[in-house]
Amino acid sequence: MDWPAFALSLKLAAWTATILVPIGIVLGRVLAWRHFKGKSLIEALLALPLVLPPTVLGFYLLVAMGGNSAIGRLYQSLLGDSLVFTFSGLVVASVVFNLPFAIQPMQRGFEAIPDDIRDAAACCGLSRWRIFTRIELPLAWPGILSGVVLTFAHTLGEFGVVLMVGGSIPDETKTIAIAIYDRVQAFDSAAAGLMSAALLVFSFMSIAFVYLLSNRGNRRHA
Amino acid sequence: MPDLAGAGLRVALRQPGPIPLNAEFTCGRGELLVLVGPSGSGKTTLLRSIAGLYRPRKGAITCNGATWFDTRQKIDLAPQRRSIGFVFQSYGLFPHLSALENVKTTLGHVAGARRDGRARELLALVHLEGLEARRPAELSGGQQQRTALARALARDPTVLLLDEPFSAVDQVTRKKLQRELAQLRRQLDMPIVLVTHDLNEARMLADRICILHQGDTLQTGSPEEVMARPVSPLVARLVDLPNVFEGKIVEHRPYAQLTLISWVGYALEVRYQPEFLPGASVNWVIPAEYVLVHRRDRPSRGERENPVAGIIAEYVPLGEHTSVTFWVRGEQDHAISMMVPTHVARRNGLGQGEHIKVSLLAEGIHLMPGVGKSDPLAANWGVELLTAARM
Numbered sequence: 001m002d003w004p005a006f007a008l009s010l011k012l013a014a015w016t017a018t019i020l021v022p023i024g025i026v027l028g029r030v031l032a033w034r035h036f037k038g039k040s041l042i043e044a045l046l047a048l049p050l051v052l053p054p055t056v057l058g059f060y061l062l063v064a065m066g067g068n069s070a071i072g073r074l075y076q077s078l079l080g081d082s083l084v085f086t087f088s089g090l091v092v093a094s095v096v097f098n099l100p101f102a103i104q105p106m107q108r109g110f111e112a113i114p115d116d117i118r119d120a121a122a123c124c125g126l127s128r129w130r131i132f133t134r135i136e137l138p139l140a141w142p143g144i145l146s147g148v149v150l151t152f153a154h155t156l157g158e159f160g161v162v163l164m165v166g167g168s169i170p171d172e173t174k175t176i177a178i179a180i181y182d183r184v185q186a187f188d189s190a191a192a193g194l195m196s197a198a199l200l201v202f203s204f205m206s207i208a209f210v211y212l213l214s215n216r217g218n219r220r221h222a
Numbered sequence: 223m224p225d226l227a228g229a230g231l232r233v234a235l236r237q238p239g240p241i242p243l244n245a246e247f248t249c250g251r252g253e254l255l256v257l258v259g260p261s262g263s264g265k266t267t268l269l270r271s272i273a274g275l276y277r278p279r280k281g282a283i284t285c286n287g288a289t290w291f292d293t294r295q296k297i298d299l300a301p302q303r304r305s306i307g308f309v310f311q312s313y314g315l316f317p318h319l320s321a322l323e324n325v326k327t328t329l330g331h332v333a334g335a336r337r338d339g340r341a342r343e344l345l346a347l348v349h350l351e352g353l354e355a356r357r358p359a360e361l362s363g364g365q366q367q368r369t370a371l372a373r374a375l376a377r378d379p380t381v382l383l384l385d386e387p388f389s390a391v392d393q394v395t396r397k398k399l400q401r402e403l404a405q406l407r408r409q410l411d412m413p414i415v416l417v418t419h420d421l422n423e424a425r426m427l428a429d430r431i432c433i434l435h436q437g438d439t440l441q442t443g444s445p446e447e448v449m450a451r452p453v454s455p456l457v458a459r460l461v462d463l464p465n466v467f468e469g470k471i472v473e474h475r476p477y478a479q480l481t482l483i484s485w486v487g488y489a490l491e492v493r494y495q496p497e498f499l500p501g502a503s504v505n506w507v508i509p510a511e512y513v514l515v516h517r518r519d520r521p522s523r524g525e526r527e528n529p530v531a532g533i534i535a536e537y538v539p540l541g542e543h544t545s546v547t548f549w550v551r552g553e554q555d556h557a558i559s560m561m562v563p564t565h566v567a568r569r570n571g572l573g574q575g576e577h578i579k580v581s582l583l584a585e586g587i588h589l590m591p592g593v594g595k596s597d598p599l600a601a602n603w604g605v606e607l608l609t610a611a612r613m
Contacts, residue, residue: 119275120314120370122301124328125377134327138318 001194004171005179012087012175013155016094017148020102023095024147028106029136047104049097058164061093065165085167090175093165094155101154102147105210109143110136146210153206157199231381231413233272235281241267243278243437249381249413249430251286255442256424257417259434259460265417266311267437269383272415273308274301285380285413304381307374311386313366315358321345321369322354328376344372347406364395368402375410384416388423400426421462425449433457450509451588458507458590464559466507468592471498480584486556490528492587503592510560512586516579518570528582532558537574539564548578 031043049057065083066072075083083089113136121131137144159177166173168182176195183192230250235243245268249255257265270276272283274290277298283291290304291297308314316324325341332340345354348368358366367387374382387403388396404427407414418424424431425445432442433452440460441453452458455466469485479494483506490506498504516529532548535557544567550556558580562572572578 114312114314116310116312116314117316119270119273119301120308120310120373121316121327122275123273123306123308124373125302125330126327127302130330135316139316 001191001198002174002176002179002183005174005176006195006198008087008171008174009156009176012090012094013152015091016098016155017102017151019091019095020098020151021144021148023099024102024106024151025140025144028103028143028147029110029140031103031107032110047100050100054097054158054160055164057097058093058161061096061161061165065089065092084165085169085173087166087172090162090166090173093161094158097158097161098151098154101150105143105146105150106140107143109140109146112143113139142213142216145213149206149210149213153203157203229286231272231415232282232284233268235268235271235278235283237279237281241437243267243271243281245434245437245439247432247439247442249415251413252407252411253429254407254414254416254427256428256431257415257434258421258424258431259419261419262436263434264437265419265434266385268434269308269385269415269417272304272381273306273383274299274304305377305379307377307379307382309367309370309374309382309384309387311389313358313370313390315366315370315373317358320355320357321350321361321365321372324358324369325373325376328373331377341372341376344376345369347375347409348372349402362395363391364399367391367399371403371406380412382410382412382414384414386418387416388418388420403427433460435460450586452507452590454590455505455507458505463507463509465510465513466505467556469504469506471500471502471504471589473500481589483587483589486551486553488528488530488550490582490587491584492589493585495589498589498591505590505592506587507590508558508582508587512583513558513560514581514583515560515562515566515570515572516581526581527584528587529579530558530582531577531579532556534572534574534576534578537567537572537576539567544572546572546578548580 027046031039062084063069064071065075067076067082067084072083075081075088079088081088083092117135117139118131121135126134156175157177158175159181162173162175163178166175168174168178174182176199180192180195180199183189183195230248230253232248234246236245237243241264243264245264247255247257257268259265267276267278271278271291277291280293281291282289282293285305289295289297290299316327319327322338322341322345325344326337329337329340342354345351348371350365350368350372353361353365356365358369361369367390371387388399391399400423416427428445430442431445431448433440433448435456441448441457448457449461449463452461452463458466467485469483469490472482472484472489474481474494474496476494476496480491481493481495481498483490483492483504485506492506530550532550533552534546534548535554536545536547538545542564543561544564545559546562546567547557547559550558
């Protein structure tokens with residue numbers, strides 16, 4: 001078992017999920033209730049990581065964040081470090097390819113709140129912020145938590161994008177998924193098997209948790 | 223001195239679309255105004271406009287002299303800044319909060335320590351003692367409606383708005399809730415605007431009703447007035463008065479307080495209505511309760527009043543009452559409909575194809591401006607009348 005790789009994966013997943021919570025809530029909420037021109041286009045763009053081969057996404061991220069790109073140069077001049085083949089770059093890439101996993105469940109969570117309830121909250125004199133914290137967040141909570149769990153589990157398992165953007169630098173960009181690939185290449189089936197089993201159990205538990213949550217949510221307000 | 227001119231709610235809203243509005247009404251303190259109209263008539267939109275949840279193109283809404291909405295002055299207060307209590311059709315209760323917390327959430331203007339007590343008082347007012355801790359899903363439809371009412375009152379609103387508040391409960395509960403509202407409103411001194419498509423509900427609860435059609439407030443008045451004296455055949459149809467006909471003014475007899483009209487060869491005496499010139503085409507309407515069936519066994523006094531004969535075209539027993547439609551002089555275009563107690567119908571041998579004689583009581587015949595159309599029951603007559611009325 002490659003513990004440093006496992007720890008790195010957990011760290012990456014935690015950072016990704018933390019960054020995506022506010023992004024997912026804001027975008028999910030806007031997409032749930034606002035109608036504007038080009039909404040379908042934006043939704044399609046945000047869902048793209050679901051269907052794009054990870055290598056394709058990884059390739060574009062590599063180009064976009066590389067030393068020759070505007071983003072890469074800006075990052076370099078601000079923090080004196082490169083975005084590609086570093087942990088920071090991995091976090092950025094991870095946030096991008098997890099956008100649909102975070103936003104979509106959160107969007108569904110907000111969509112499930114009936115218009116009448118939000119109207120009633122305004123008619124009860126609650127300020128917009130109070131409506132958000134006291135009514136919307138508690139009601140959209142199962143969706144938000146689903147987004148977090150899915151993002152977390154998906155980050156642990158991501159392989160293609162990580163390999164393209166981060167390579168396989170121990171303690172910096174070598175995540176558990178890459179470590180498994182490494183072990184298989186080295187004919188170390190025992191280690192690969194152990195790590196695969198660990199990932200399998202963890203992923204299953206996460207997904208089961210998401211389903212449990214959504215079923216409970218449905219029952220509670222039925 | 224309170225400013226009486228500005229007291230209560232004043233609403234005047236206009237827009238051509240997407241939801242047409244041409245509405246004007248007032249509702250005084252302690253008054254219950256019912257907006258009645260078929261679905262799609264703009265009732266809910268009007269209510270949402272008052273609450274600030276919908277923004278019409280033009281118009282103004284003031285309450286007790288304070289302007290909530292005015293397109294000329296570019297004023298449009300958010301719902302939070304309008305002092306309203308709103309009971310939604312589906313109640314809009316917060317599903318994750320108990321009944322007590324639903325009410326407490328609305329008590330933002332009350333000092334923290336007093337909120338719990340006040341919320342319990344309000345729930346007691348709507349007979350929900352003991353159910354404070356329950357969540358909406360654990361309450362029956364009627365209890366949910368009461369919670370919504372308590373929550374609407376929690377803000378100490380200057381206007382109470384009720385959107386079809388009885389539509390989501392069974393009939394027994396509905397009657398009970400209607401009685402409760404009729405009782406509760408005596409303790410309330412704010413204007414109350416209730417929206418319904420149910421005429422009986424409107425008659426039962428309203429101080430005044432306002433008839434709405436395609437966003438247009440056609441007539442506002444006491445239920446008795448609107449039901450007996452509609453201003454147009456369209457209003458007559460909307461308040462379910464089927465007996466609308468065309469006639470001509472013959473003459474006025476001020477000394478007898480009667481007006482004489484001609485109708486398919488009959489000369490009918492009607493209530494004195496001198497505002498119509500002799501010779502003018504008019505529409506006239508008679509509510510079913512003013513159509514008196516003549517008894518076969520022995521004639522009675524009322525029979526000399528506007529006797530009319532016909533053949534029964536439709537005879538439908540509906541429990542205690544029977545719906546009878548007969549063609550005057552056997553002509554389909556002159557069909558009079560009424561409800562007759564079933565035992566009366568039986569005793570008089572009424573039935574499909576039978577001859578019938580009735581009296582049309584003069585005091586019940588109400589005249590409306592005519593539009594000179596040969597067939598008032600043509601499909602689009604209402605729309606044309608509406609246009610004519612506006613000109």
